[in-house]
């Protein structure tokens with residue numbers, strides 16, 4: 001198919017995507033406040049950004065913030081060139097029945113509540129099969145901590161999916177679910193996770209992280225997994241060879257000091273294990289979240305727009321060379337803000353999802369699915385070259401010169417969730433010879449068993 005919504009030349013795409021040459025960037029930086037100038041110069045020299053410096057970056061504004069975003073974009077291009085990825089996947093929440101009482105959560109229900117759900121294995125497998133038939137490479141599976149779940153449930157669910165779909169990647173079970181399953185099975189985390197891997201688990205979402213700070217966690221929920229346990233479970237997963245993502249849920253009762261410390265903690269873990277594939281910042285969705293509705297005076301209604309920019313940009317700077325994939329969550333921000341983040345250090349749009357419920361039940365209104373064809377247009381709308389990847393960042397298809405098949409979304413959209421959001425993107429013209437910069441060979445992954453290729457690309461000069 002002929003590509004739609006694209007730019008005519010590489011130079012045009014670079015200018016449009018907000019990227020500056022190193023010379024221009026250095027010039028711009030020389031005009032900034034002394035403090036920010038020194039930190040950005042350090043980042044460009046690949047020196048480590050400390051927690052204190054991270055806090056300073058989180059507090060910057062105006063020209064300083066513009067330069068921070070451009071520095072993040074520059075580092076992103078050093079690693080990834082023009083490419084921005086997405087995964088074709090389906091989110092399957094096998095149950096929303098949960099009594100853990102996390103205050104930020106709008107998803108959990110009691111078993112007698114209207115809308116309470118507990119899918120059978122057959123139903124989960126049927127959803128996975130339907131996803132496979134629509135081209136999904138991954139199912140992302142998480143659920144409530146249902147009181148009647150056996151410890152063996154998680155393993156048996158993986159086996160049931162793999163029996164029907166041996167090549168489907170299972171990205172499943174948050175550290176909180178691992179804690180629950182391991183406790184019910186009276187097994188160590190290492191043994192419990194190894195058992196899940198034998199049953200077909202391919203990777204784990206690094207959710208349940210929220211803010212990795214004891215005081216904040218106690219206010220978000222008294223019972224939830226401690227910071228220490230989250231770290232222990234993530235380390236155990238990495239040690240037995242299971243990759244995980246990393247997340248941060250921000251914009252509620254937290255602030256810059258928590259964010260910088262959280263990112264530094266993830267970086268420390270990565271230095272030891274290399275097991276994180278990506279960071280996914282999750283903006284707090286407030287409107288149907290008890291945390292906010294019960295305390296609107298004390299809890300913020302999600303991060304400000306500036307904080308969203310800063311989170312993605314500072315994460316790029318603090319994690320550079322360690323966690324080089326920064327994913328924006330379109331379910332939290334919507335397609336247009338997600339597109340803008342591609343100019344603040346982000347190189348990934350995450351999953352097409354097909355069924356989103358966690359954000360929707362907390363009040364987000366960005367729908368359940370963005371189809372591959374739409375993902376490609378959003379990415380081109382930021383002057384970047386789209387590619388489909390699998391969960392561990394291997395290229396499945398590059399859309400420099402073609403488009404994926406158009407597909408109707410799995411769940412019909414309401415009128416306000418139709419494709420009209422794509423019209424807000426700039427009118428960009430057909431492109432010839434797109435994608436000559438920054439391309440990887442199809443088999444090359446930016447996450448190869450914990451060793452990322454950032455330093456190699458940077459050593460080659462990166463984007464100029």
Ligand SMILES: O=c1nc2n(C[C@H](O)[C@H](O)[C@H](O)CO)c3cc(O)ccc3cc-2c(=O)[nH]1
Pocket residue numbers: 087089091140171204205206207245246247280331350351353355356357358359391
């Ligand atoms: O439907 C959802 N899927 C979520 N997913 C799935 C995600 O969008 C993608 O499937 C993968 O991260 C793609 O690599 C997550 C996966 C993670 O590893 C970490 C966080 C999330 C968060 C969500 C979420 O809020 N809603």
Ligand SMILES: C[C@H]1O[C@@H](n2cnc3c(N)ncnc32)[C@H](O)[C@@H]1O
Pocket residue numbers: 104105106142174207208209210247248249282283284285286289358359362
């Ligand atoms: C599965 C993950 O989804 C995230 N999550 C749950 N509820 C919300 C919300 N209201 N806003 C943003 N993220 C949320 C949490 O980080 C959880 O661990």
Ligand code: SF4
Pocket residue numbers: 098099100101102105106107108143144145176
């Ligand atoms: S966040 Fe997870 S564990 Fe907490 S209440 Fe919601 S579903 Fe339950």
